Amino acid sequence: MPDSEYRxxxxxxxxxxxxxxxxxxxxxxxYVQNFPAQIELITEGEPSDFLHIxxxxxxxxxxxxNGRETSMATVRPISTFILAATIKDAPYLMSARTLEKSxxxxxxxxxxxxxxxxxxxxxxxxxxxxxxxxxxxIKAQKDLKLRTSLERLANYLLRQxxxxxxxxxxxxxxxxxxxxxxxxxxxxxxSRAFKGLQPYGVxxxxxxxxxxxxxxxERFAKPNPxxxxxxx
Amino acid sequence: MPDSEYRxxxxxxxxxxxxxxxxxxxxxxxYVQNFPAQIELITEGEPSDFLHIxxxxxxxxxxxxNGRETSMATVRPISTFILAATIKDAPYLMSARTLEKSxxxxxxxxxxxxxxxxxxxxxxxxxxxxxxxxxxxIKAQKDLKLRTSLERLANYLLRQxxxxxxxxxxxxxxxxxxxxxxxxxxxxxxSRAFKGLQPYGVxxxxxxxxxxxxxxxERFAKPNPxxxxxxx
DNA sequence: CCGACGGGTTGACATATATCAATTGATTTG
DNA sequence: CAAATCAATTGATATATGTCAACCCGTCGG
Numbered sequence: 001m002p003d004s005e006y007r008x009x010x011x012x013x014x015x016x017x018x019x020x021x022x023x024x025x026x027x028x029x030x031y032v033q034n035f036p037a038q039i040e041l042i043t044e045g046e047p048s049d050f051l052h053i054x055x056x057x058x059x060x061x062x063x064x065x066n067g068r069e070t071s072m073a074t075v076r077p078i079s080t081f082i083l084a085a086t087i088k089d090a091p092y093l094m095s096a097r098t099l100e101k102s103x104x105x106x107x108x109x110x111x112x113x114x115x116x117x118x119x120x121x122x123x124x125x126x127x128x129x130x131x132x133x134x135x136x137x138i139k140a141q142k143d144l145k146l147r148t149s150l151e152r153l154a155n156y157l158l159r160q161x162x163x164x165x166x167x168x169x170x171x172x173x174x175x176x177x178x179x180x181x182x183x184x185x186x187x188x189x190x191s192r193a194f195k196g197l198q199p200y201g202v203x204x205x206x207x208x209x210x211x212x213x214x215x216x217x218e219r220f221a222k223p224n225p226x227x228x229x230x231x232x
Numbered sequence: 233m234p235d236s237e238y239r240x241x242x243x244x245x246x247x248x249x250x251x252x253x254x255x256x257x258x259x260x261x262x263y264v265q266n267f268p269a270q271i272e273l274i275t276e277g278e279p280s281d282f283l284h285i286x287x288x289x290x291x292x293x294x295x296x297x298n299g300r301e302t303s304m305a306t307v308r309p310i311s312t313f314i315l316a317a318t319i320k321d322a323p324y325l326m327s328a329r330t331l332e333k334s335x336x337x338x339x340x341x342x343x344x345x346x347x348x349x350x351x352x353x354x355x356x357x358x359x360x361x362x363x364x365x366x367x368x369x370i371k372a373q374k375d376l377k378l379r380t381s382l383e384r385l386a387n388y389l390l391r392q393x394x395x396x397x398x399x400x401x402x403x404x405x406x407x408x409x410x411x412x413x414x415x416x417x418x419x420x421x422x423s424r425a426f427k428g429l430q431p432y433g434v435x436x437x438x439x440x441x442x443x444x445x446x447x448x449x450e451r452f453a454k455p456n457p458x459x460x461x462x463x464x
Numbered sequence: 465c466c467g468a469c470g471g472g473t474t475g476a477c478a479t480a481t482a483t484c485a486a487t488t489g490a491t492t493t494g
Numbered sequence: 495c496a497a498a499t500c501a502a503t504t505g506a507t508a509t510a511t512g513t514c515a516a517c518c519c520g521t522c523g524g
Contacts, residue, residue, distance in 0.1 A: 084363040131316040
């Protein structure tokens with residue numbers, strides 16, 4: 001593993017505070033690999049042998065049932081995924097596939113569990129990370145159960161806008177069919193939802209979004225920190 | 233706090249393995265209180281000063297947005313709620329109200345965080361509990377995004393049946409309007425959904441459910457451990 | 465006993481969302 | 495360049511779900 005990557009991983013909240021030698025021994029068992037786009041990294045139901053870290057590229061977490069499929073989340077550098085399965089030594093609940101050419105680090109789950117017991121800073125970081133993940137899913141569930149698809153899209157755009165720096169115009173960070181799945185609707189419906197937001201000053205050209213009337217859109221979307229603020 | 237309650241709480245997965253004196257000091261700051269039915273214990277958005285434990289009775293976790301409300305989960309004895317907010321020292325994402333006369337133990341959040349650092353067995357238990365909670369929400373989200381309301385009801389009935397011992401007839405454990413909210417539908421729709429399951433051998437009399445054709449219902453519901461199995 | 469109340473149900477209807485088919489437009493590929 | 499491909503869009507239509515109003519039927523308190 002190149003030194004720069006090693007340092008990037010070290011800087012993750014999950015690893016930043018732990019003892020040097022614990023981090024080193026965690027990394028000793030780890031390996032890093034490049035994957036092309038559209039490769040299925042893990043499949044739901046399989047045992048969770050490795051904690052995964054996206055070093056570069058991006059990964060889609062999705063689930064299937066009865067022939068249907070839905071996107072649950074997107075993982076971007078640098079962060080981990082399937083931490084909960086690793087901790088519980090339980091089967092993956094979601095599958096993961098690369099969205100683009102990606103570099104993934106794999107840390108044996110048993111090493112993570114062992115170092116957890118040995119390093120209380122690491123333990124605290126894992127707990128914080130898990131609590132964060134839990135709260136994110138709760139927010140997503142509130143979004144799904146309390147809002148219509150039009151409201152979900154409106155709030156998604158406001159979040160994305162803020163994430164992109166807050167300017168009136170910004171880019172969607174993934175293709176619309178995946179956005180539709182993340183928001184819990186069909187691509188056709190997303191297309192109509194964008195039109196439905198035109199009266200509130202939203203215009204779309206390809207992946208470029210422009211919010212021409214911030215106040216109007218916010219009045220419609222009614223964003224709420226207890227749903228839309230990812231940092232708390 | 234009576235001795236029997238003290239021992240019951242001690243037996244919780246969360247506290248079972250921790251050192252005696254740590255448990256004692258955790259309980260020293262705690263207090264237990266009786267609440268009547270329909271009392272709002274916590275309100276979303278407020279700071280999370282206490283970890284809550286339902287000793288007896290039951291508690292509804294719910295959320296609101298823009299005048300709408302939805303039930304997120306029901307907490308029954310003996311288990312904790314809002315662990316994640318306590319750990320992160322962040323605002324509650326959900327409100328909680330007693331469904332019936334209930335006895336609730338309250339442990340100051342800062343004590344939980346302090347003992348976490350001092351007791352690695354407690355730390356591990358918290359991580360396991362949080363991972364469990366996280367996975368439960370992921371399952372709930374898959375249920376919501378991948379299934380129709382009829383399918384959700386069918387699978388709920390199968391889960392409830394198993395929970396009740398597996399017999400052909402069993403009782404719903406809460407009122408239908410709340411069940412509707414938990415399943416993400418209106419009471420009217422739930423009523424129709426029950427009718428929609430009649431062809432699969434489901435009959436309903438008040439809160440009593442009878443599954444007359446197990447195989448038929450399962451063929452329709454297609455239960456899946458990665459969504460419906462709460463233990464993994 | 466009566467009447468108020470609340471949960472549950474039902475029917476009629478409105479709205480939201482999905483589905484299917486066809487088209488466009490951009491990109492890739494031979 | 496032309497054919498093939500695929501995401502995105504659009505229109506027509508079907509299905510799912512919500513809303514509103516009415517009603518039923520227990521329970522509870524006067």
